Structure formats: structure tokens, C-alpha cells
Amino acid sequence: MKYSVIHRGDDISFQLMQTFHTLIRERGLHHDEANPDVVLSIGGDGTMLHAFHKYKDQLDTIAFVGIHTGRLGFFADWKPDEVEMLADMMGESAQQNDLRVVKYPLVEIQITTPQGIETQLAFNEFTLKGVDVTLMAELHINDEPFETFRGDGICISTPPGSTAYNKSLGGAIVHPSLDAIQIAEIASINNRVFRTLGSPILLPKHHHCDIYPRAGQNILLSLDHIIMQRDDILSIRSMVAAGKKVKFARFRPFPFWSRVREAFIGYEPIHEKKP
Structure with missing residues (x-):
């Protein structure tokens, strides 16, 4: 599996990219900016939009995944302290040749x-x-x-x-x-x-x-x-x-309505879930 990284340009995102390069290399993935299978966006939603437009002519063969270092990061499934977990799951997906994706219009x-x-x-x-x-x-x-x-x-x-x-x-x-x-x-x-x-x-x-x-x-x-x-x-x-659709790599579940709730409401349940 080949990957590329686009980051927001701030120090936190740049350092996170360097860490990711080291972790993912140890798991057998290859860095390829021209023809990646997975594009990692490190930053906010604006960074993801930049990534989309850079690779919009390769949508059939590319899936995106995001690490959120911005203010909202609606399209990012991962936090900075989860970068090693993401590298592990990408490595497992590459070994099994099983990249699960969701497609958006x-x-x-x-x-x-x-x-x-x-x-x-x-x-x-x-x-x-x-x-x-x-x-x-x-x-x-x-x-x-x-x-x-x-x-x-x-x-x-x-x-x-x-x-x-x-x-x-x-x-x-x-x-x-x-x-x-x-x-x-x-x-x-x-x-x-x-x-x-x-x-x-x-x-x-x-x-x-x-x-x-x-x-x-x-x-x-x-x-x-x-x-x-x-x-x-x-x-x-x-x-x-x-x-034509944009594909996002899903290495773990992240339901859309949960994403909406966390981004805009920050819901705290009044009643505990029943067993």
C-alpha cells in the first residue's frame, strides 16, 4: 500500500507528519506523493479540502483519512495521540489487502x-x-x-x-x-x-x-x-x-450522526444506557 501526507503547515501538524512517516515505514507502507492509495490529511477541514483538490483527478484509486489538529476537523476520524493506532490499522489493512471505505457524493x-x-x-x-x-x-x-x-x-x-x-x-x-x-x-x-x-x-x-x-x-x-x-x-x-465520489478509509467505525453530535452539540446523556 502506498500513501502520501498533506499537512496544515503548523509545527504540530509537521511534527505529527514526521512521526507518522517513521511509524508507517516500520509497518511496510511506501511513501508515494504521485500515486498513493491512501492520502492522510493532518490539520482541519481546510487541509482535507486541499488534499481533495490536489488528487481530484485520481478519485477512483485514492481514499482519504484525516488526523485532526485544527479547531473542528469534521472529516477527521483521528486525534494526534492516536497516530500510532492509525499506523497499526493501516499496516494491518495493507497486509490483508483489505481497505474498507465509505463513499460520499x-x-x-x-x-x-x-x-x-x-x-x-x-x-x-x-x-x-x-x-x-x-x-x-x-x-x-x-x-x-x-x-x-x-x-x-x-x-x-x-x-x-x-x-x-x-x-x-x-x-x-x-x-x-x-x-x-x-x-x-x-x-x-x-x-x-x-x-x-x-x-x-x-x-x-x-x-x-x-x-x-x-x-x-x-x-x-x-x-x-x-x-x-x-x-x-x-x-x-x-x-x-x-x-464520481470521494472515498474515505474507515479503519474503525465512526457513524455520521455521532460525528454531527460531537462537532455541534457535545451531547451529554441525561439517562444512563440500559444494559
């Missing part, structure tokens, strides 16, 4: 400009915002006109990304076993000219949403942590990415 974005169509993938979310003035756009769902939007912007998230920016916009948290995308408004303006639903929308796979911004509008796009400013966009199509 992604959102595909097709940006149409006068020059052609650009296709992008996002792991968490894709957002569209006005720069100089509020965003004005027509939304079509499955090629049918749906609403006329004016406001700060639009956020389109994946199920794993539903716990990020989408959640702060009042969107639902969606289990990543569901192949869907969620559309959430960012401070929409509603009057007799501009009318929106005012609620987040879930679209299943095989459905798509087209956004037609006002011609020549200066727009700020973000794909996860990647930000770009454009004034040449004719339309943007968003949908569940067909045939």
Missing part, C-alpha cells in the same frame, strides 16, 4: 462562457455571489424556469458539505449516503419583481439546476476554498457528479 459544476464549457468538482459546496451589486439570476430546474433571484448569493452544497456553510444558511444536514445536492439562498430579496421560494431545496441525482446570471455581471465564485472572480459567465449547471 460530489457536486459537478458546468460553467458556460463564450469560450466554451468548464467542468469543476466540489467536495463541500459551490457558491455564487455578486461583487459590486447584489446577484441577479434566473434559476431553472430540469430545464424549467423556477424562480428569479436577487440577493447576496446562492450556495449549492453536497451532503458532506451540508454541515458547513449550508448549515449557517439554515439548510438541512443531509446524510452522505444520499446522492443529492442542496440549494440554499444567501440573503434573498423578495418583492413583486424578484420572487424566490425562500427555503433550501434538495435535488436528487439525475436532476440539475441551471443558474443564468445577468449578462456581464461581476461574480465571485467559490469552489470549496478556491475563489475566482468572473464577468464572462453565461450559465452555471449544478448536479450530483455522475460516476
Whole structure:
């Protein structure tokens, strides 16, 4: 089994990477930055996003795993003091040639400009915002006109990304076993000219949403942590990415709702579990 490491750049993450290199070498795994089987992210969720975009063209052959040294680390299963346990389990998995993974859906974005169509993938979310003035756009769902939007912007998230920016916009948290995308408004303006639903929308796979911004509008796009400013966009199509998912290596169980509870609630039970 081959592995690579991406770290956040701080001293703790760098030292943890050095420790991991030593431990995993003793267990027979080989360091390969170009063609790894497992990519280890050491840091927070931003580090995981960097890892995803670095290897997004190799998703069929790569699984990700995270050690959390940041503030939240929603996608990291491991803590710094568990690095030796992770190395042990990766070594056992390599010996048995048995890498267990979970797969999460992604959102595909097709940006149409006068020059052609650009296709992008996002792991968490894709957002569209006005720069100089509020965003004005027509939304079509499955090629049918749906609403006329004016406001700060639009956020389109994946199920794993539903716990990020989408959640702060009042969107639902969606289990990543569901192949869907969620559309959430960012401070929409509603009057007799501009009318929106005012609620987040879930679209299943095989459905798509087209956004037609006002011609020549200066727009700020973000794909996860990647930000770009454009004034040449004719339309943007968003949908569940067909045939592409991000894989996470699971060396021990970590249920999604337990992850949500620990990240946002820190629940302490009132009653003890019955035997």
C-alpha cells in the first residue's frame, strides 16, 4: 500500500507528519506523493479540502483519512495521540489487502462562457455571489424556469458539505449516503419583481439546476476554498457528479450522526444506557 501526507503547515501538524512517516515505514507502507492509495490529511477541514483538490483527478484509486489538529476537523476520524493506532490499522489493512471505505457524493459544476464549457468538482459546496451589486439570476430546474433571484448569493452544497456553510444558511444536514445536492439562498430579496421560494431545496441525482446570471455581471465564485472572480459567465449547471465520489478509509467505525453530535452539540446523556 502506498500513501502520501498533506499537512496544515503548523509545527504540530509537521511534527505529527514526521512521526507518522517513521511509524508507517516500520509497518511496510511506501511513501508515494504521485500515486498513493491512501492520502492522510493532518490539520482541519481546510487541509482535507486541499488534499481533495490536489488528487481530484485520481478519485477512483485514492481514499482519504484525516488526523485532526485544527479547531473542528469534521472529516477527521483521528486525534494526534492516536497516530500510532492509525499506523497499526493501516499496516494491518495493507497486509490483508483489505481497505474498507465509505463513499460520499460530489457536486459537478458546468460553467458556460463564450469560450466554451468548464467542468469543476466540489467536495463541500459551490457558491455564487455578486461583487459590486447584489446577484441577479434566473434559476431553472430540469430545464424549467423556477424562480428569479436577487440577493447576496446562492450556495449549492453536497451532503458532506451540508454541515458547513449550508448549515449557517439554515439548510438541512443531509446524510452522505444520499446522492443529492442542496440549494440554499444567501440573503434573498423578495418583492413583486424578484420572487424566490425562500427555503433550501434538495435535488436528487439525475436532476440539475441551471443558474443564468445577468449578462456581464461581476461574480465571485467559490469552489470549496478556491475563489475566482468572473464577468464572462453565461450559465452555471449544478448536479450530483455522475460516476464520481470521494472515498474515505474507515479503519474503525465512526457513524455520521455521532460525528454531527460531537462537532455541534457535545451531547451529554441525561439517562444512563440500559444494559
